[in-house]
Amino acid sequence: MDREEPDIESVASDAIENESHPQNPESIRQEKSPVQRTDSKATADYSDPEQRPPIFKSAVHEIVSCVCLTFAPCAASMSSAAYQTSLTATSEHFKISGGQLTWCVSGVMLANGSCLLLMGNIADAFGRKKALLFGYTSFAIFALIGGFMNDFILLCVFRALQGAAVACGTPAAAGFLGATYRDSRRKNLVMSCFSIGAPIGGASGYFIAGVCVSIFNWRSVHYFLAILYCITSIGVLLFLPNDKRIDWKHAKKIFKRLDYLGALMSLSGFTLICFSLTQVDATERRWRTPYIIALLIVGIALVIGFGFYETYVPKNPLIPMKMFKSRNFVLCICIASLSWMLFFGIFNYNAVLYFEQIRKYSVIITACCFLPQPIAGSLVSLFAGFTMHIIPGKYLVTLGCGGFIVSSIIWATNSIHRNYFLGPFWSFCVTVLGVDFVYNVANRCSLSSVERSLQSQAAGTFNTVIQLSSSVGLGISTTILASRDPYYGQASQADHLEELFEGMKYCYYVGIGFSGLALILSLFLDIGVVGSVKR
Template structure:
């Protein structure tokens, strides 16, 4: 009895004044007021938006960008995939840095760096320079996602309040995408793609200032701790994962630019080397690295492995197939302007926001397994809509519903699988776990974009050449090949989701369990 009382008194969740365990749905003590809590969660939400704002804004800027630098096909893909590739490659070490140096410090540094890189990118006068600066942007926003997820995971116990916080965090993708579409559409229509970068820099400069005042402070660090942390970082693993996916992506996206395509020696050689380095990375993480950037205990959790597969297939469908290539359809085939294209894609962002709200208020009642099955039914439906679309199909009968269904699937999957990931590791490793989860999603997106370029090239011999837009019908049927691939990915995700064992989160029954997010 005395031992139990002593254990309770040492528990930070035990209130010594009222002699009872604190309500897990109460405001975390790290926040001095509800106003600070709300602003902090919004800032964390905008940390996710740093990835989707550039995505949405540049997708509506594709035609303007192509005309400005005279690039097309796989080369144009690099304006989008470079930022995804660099962020995906740096997420693992970024997650490690957030756990070691403190989430607030990392967030402030990365917000500032992202702001500066966005500003400089607006002044680039050649395409390669722009791609490099976009990659630098990705390096800075990569740690923001695990920092945000780790911050919420460490501040909130499993509860409905935590569900709401994670839902707001996850909605950053949808909110950022809407903002990106509007920024890109208006900026390109009135000015050019450069103003997209300038506006982004101004906005995140303001976010940096707000974050300084509302994000809870980290524990003090000393020079010895910093030095030890830097020495222990898995630089070899980081280099291998970056090199592997850079080579794989480059070889796939350059197929259409090479005269002999797959018969070009450097194309298949780099692809083979990239796959080899990926295998070496796995071996290094398992047997060589003393402090691996990928927490290997994650892969011992069956729910995490299955949910990661489902999330990857859903993400490569949503971003890699149904995100970028419909923009080519609107701008290069339908000849719609940037603002018109932005408005056409807007239902996807709005649907994503409402989906996150739905998850926030229902995750304590509806099991994650049911949500995953329903979500992947939606993205399978979206893939079928796009794949069966005729050349002159009405927007309201096709793309409109395809956008809505795909966003529902993406945000449900992201919410559920993020919760599973956070529940699979200790609090101290939550930043690293979020880094692993988001790294895989970013990198499969690059693979999806690259495979899409290969499939279009197989059908359209003019793709990536100056004559590309002279044969819109060939381009249309080439893009439809990508949508057939999306059906395969989303169908596989639906089948695997039946085997994921994820229950409710935040219910009264769940709070009495030791392991959250298990089937109940």
């Protein structure tokens, strides 16, 4: 009963090891929890994977706990989407436009993606519940402070700190669910609800910002997020089982072996790439500006160097390169990367510009235009949860990529004054097919397609890739707009809406190419049904 904590790379590694064992070490560890006491007999009786895990006292306890955990992947995408919707109000307040303005959005995703792998190890040192409490409360504090900022650079800094703070929550939440549930249809449904966090959180962020900005101002978005995650942290404190007492010897060992240089290289590389892509429109000579080209080259070199460094240098790399020996894992990572560049970086960013800048919709009307995403997305995620044990994952991913292609074509052929219900509405409905199917299937596939010792790193790598891809997607969008619209980011931008709309259409042409490539890659997947239990 008092056995030593296993030496693992992140909080999720024991999740997979326990899926095939009725006796769950995580449940045993929580004997003394005031919230839930689970003895060895109760854990051993957990023979039916479809029953409610004995760690939960009731259905309500299970539901509330899962909802609290779902807010972990939701935080970065919800705040990024909310800040996208409030871009116009932020621009007017700080007198900043163009690609520079996207830093207050991409900073959250960039910091979150760059810190996910590192924070996962830190969460392992202190425990899942402590990691979630730290992530949620820090996110709330930084959101609150950001709401008082009167300097644009400081605003971007505190928004980036939000993303970094909550990065430790996602692997901790995934590790808790993985350790609690055994492979089954029940786990499919729970993990699908958990997966709703990222895409649906993003889609809901648009509506949250619309209501806040229309009633108050852009600062109220920060206050709302601070209140929401303060309440969520209380839920975690009251309902999640307590961690075992911190083993400082084990924690010290983890801190010693962390790959700090790898984390610095990845953060620096992607930051320089995004900076060069978004700063183009702010310079007079655009791509002929020497420092823009220089920083882009240095950023790409750092990312490539990061790959070689992770392969040959550290004993405990953030991303073990041998994971990429699995064809399914590589394909899932590539498809997810293309999908998130499309969803956050191209589709939704340009949609906000279209509604607010070109159609001159108010913030609340823009938010209402995005409502089909969370509604349809919730239904699609539930459908995935109920059918992943019946329908092979390959077909679901292919269908999702097809949804991205259809959505790209709808936007690329959209006229500047087309009725909302004849174009954008249907685009939003089919886009979530891609987001939810790709996230649900690729996330589970990333865990199951590599050996057990690498599954925690695979989960961290998957979530890191989608966050960083979102930031790169924003950079690509602003680069295309700056190259096609000479007035983009200038004071006279509002007087040349035809040029802005033409630049947006080129973004969607690129989206057709990305989604087409993702569809082709999905044809080479070899993913069957997930969570099917033989009786």
